[in-house]
Amino acid sequence: MTRPKRSDELANAIADLIIERRLEPGAALPPESVLMTDFSVSRNSVRESLKALQALGIVEIRHGYGTFVGSASSAALHPWLLFRTRSGGSTERLRELLEIREILETELTRRAAGTGDGELRQKLSGCVGRMRVDGPDAATADREFHEHICDAAGVPLARELVGLFWDVYRAVETDLETVAESPGETAARHQRVVDAIESGDADRAEEAVHLHFGEVRARLGTGPYRSRPADQ
Missing domain, CATH: 1.10.10.10 (Winged helix-like DNA-binding domain superfamily/Winged helix DNA-binding domain)
Structure with missing residues (x-):
């Protein structure tokens, strides 16, 4: 050699x-x-x-x-990504992290919407119900919500990446002074995604994901909601 x-x-x-x-x-x-x-x-x-x-x-x-x-495990990347997101201006880095999540989860949700998986709706609805109750489990339910979509899309590696991005996002968000979101608002954002997936309409599911992340950006002060381009 x-x-x-x-x-x-x-x-x-x-x-x-x-x-x-x-x-x-x-x-x-x-x-x-x-x-x-x-x-x-x-x-x-x-x-x-x-x-x-x-x-x-x-x-x-x-x-x-x-x-x-x-x-x-993707956990090995956690310290590096957390450091990168916290350094160089946390708000800007957090915006970039949200951009990556949105790009990834848009396609995953489109795929999930095309599966016709009735069990998926039950899992997602269960997570939304838990989000309506303020407490530590609401955050766990939020993370599991996105992981269920990854599972339904049939991309195991994406589940690890989405979980990693979610954990880092939550850690950095606690460092920033942001407008607190009520459990009801969190649940409503995720319920729109559930309804879009249940409809089986991939375009509607994509729009729901864009709206989801757009509202998060607006709350964090990192940018407005950006609708899907008209030519798509």
Whole structure:
């Protein structure tokens, strides 16, 4: 094998090895001595690269037992995204985060609207009902609402990303002095999305998502509601 020039390149090479060998989470990686030989690098280089991969959740180092493939959960990205959103002007970063969420969730909701999934409406309606009651569970219900849509759209990775964006958004929102939204207002915004999905009309579902995020932006003072372009 060609020797990687830097520790980050070695980390990428080890990650590629995991993919090439189709190693599942929990599977053991080759011992450090084997990695040293395969990549023609020092023990310190291997350890440094493994620590970097561990920080990303790609590997799990169990001292005294070896190194194993990790779950690579999106939670590993949480500190980075939270820092990025809080730095450089939290309001502006939060607006950008909402933009990303809107772009992603618009297509997911369009797909969910086309499934004709009656069970989905029951799940979403249950979440909306919980949002009407002020308390910690209302926030949990909000997060689950968006995750149910991801599940219905059939994009498992999107569920992780939407959950990550939602968690970071909530964390940063608490740092800002914003106009508090009543449980009834929160529930109403989400109910429009439920009604649009139930109608089976993808365009109506898209418009409901735009309205949902537009009202959030207006409340945070990060911009007005932007309707779907007329030519779409």
